[in-house]
């Protein structure tokens with residue numbers, strides 16, 4: 001009895017189903033077509049990569065950096081990245097003061113490496129810059145003629161490379177500080193903020209940029225945006241307009257306060273009270289010995305003020321490995337007696353109250369990283385001091401055995417350098433237990449080294465615009481996503497409308 005009913009309704013159901021199936025299939029096809037069109041039509045064209053080269057001619061050595069960026073995104077923030085670094089063999093260019101003609105040729109090997117990294121057809125349009133820092137500033141003070149000859153030699157070599165030579169010069173301490181600050185804030189993405197990040201920042205009233213602390217061999221720089229700008233020391237203030245926002249930046253570079261020159265200064269002070277040609281030094285490990293020649297010691301502008309005649313030509317230094325004594329010994333480098341401003345760091349130099357987070361790089365990072373003090377969870381000031389104290393107390397033979405792969409020059413000075421870093425930050429700039437953890441020791445940010453070179457190139461190639469460049473309201477991925485979502489909603493609405501108005505029998509039956 002039931003069978004005829006079943007056979008009578010079956011063909012009707014399958015026709016409706018067929019229609020629905022076809023409709024479903026067509027809608028899916030339409031959605032796929034829409035997505036494909038959205039993805040392919042709006043895909044950015046093949047990337048056109050540009051390159052730039054900067055040589056950082058530091059006091060201890062020269063590094064060559066190759067940067068790359070997509071040509072069409074030149075003015076965005078965070079798009080330029082380091083693709084290569086080459087460490088030049090031998091000393092820094094200021095070390096060629098006696099053989100100035102050899103300064104340029106020392107760079108050839110790294111320039112060749114850059115030629116291999118950058119496609120040949122791009123060589124001619126790739127700018128190359130060389131900036132020399134405190135080593136050359138000191139050489140210029142000591143022997144201007146030699147400094148000029150070193151720069152000429154370097155220029156000759158750079159001009160003979162296949163790149164577009166843009167200059168080789170000694171940059172000022174102010175520039176070094178400012179470009180270091182620009183580099184880290186560019187890499188951290190602090191200049192251009194998306195809408196919601198801007199909003200969050202305004203809610204929390206947190207500082208938008210990070211300060212920069214750079215420690216070299218011959219100079220050190222501190223740069224940050226203070227809370228209040230006082231006009232007391234205009235030579236320490238810089239004004240920038242970047243991506244439509246004004247920044248008033250404090251910066252100071254202390255010549256002779258890089259870690260190598262600070263050690264020379266300390267030894268010059270120690271020598272004042274030396275009774276004979278032997279000196280005990282608490283900043284070197286017990287059992288460590290070093291002999292230094294007196295003939296050139298006071299030629300250096302960093303030590304020449306302490307010049308005195310000594311009845312010996314060589315000084316023998318013997319380590320004592322005593323951190324507390326070393327800190328007291330270093331203290332003498334920071335003269336805190338006279339401050340002609342509302343607040344000072346040391347030597348009568350203006351320093352506004354410290355503000356916000358700081359990125360500490362170059363030798364700040366190398367030293368703290370060696371001492372295992374750069375982990376993500378920041379150490380307290382006491383923990384840092386105690387780690388350095390323990391390291392200084394270790395006998396030299398033990399340290400040498402454990403770190404036999406590390407250059408003796410670096411290894412023997414980590415104790416001094418650690419103590420010096422703490423003295424500079426704590427006594428010099430007056431970081432305290434409270435704000436110590438706002439210092440972040442950084443080697444790299446992404447693939448790029450923290451340092452002044454990237455900021456220098458960004459500035460000289462006009463890659464940081466003063467005004468915010470107009471940008472489409474939506475990013476490419478949000479645009480495609482929104483297109484797809486809208487298409488799906490549209491298809492569903494059409495399908496639903498059709499179902500409601502044509503009411504297929506099967507549904508009518510279901511509803512009733």
Ligand SMILES: Nc1ncnc2c1ncn2[C@@H]1O[C@H](COP(=O)(O)OP(=O)(O)O)[C@@H](O)[C@H]1O
Nearest residue numbers: 058059060061133134216217218219258363366
């Ligand atoms: N791996 C390392 N360990 C310790 N110190 C290092 C290491 N690499 C580089 N340095 C030191 O970092 C400092 C870099 O200074 P540099 O940039 O050459 O001088 P400046 O910036 O004053 O012209 C030097 O004192 C150098 O000895």
Ligand SMILES: [Ca+2]
Nearest residue numbers: 058133216362
């Ligand atoms: Ca440097």
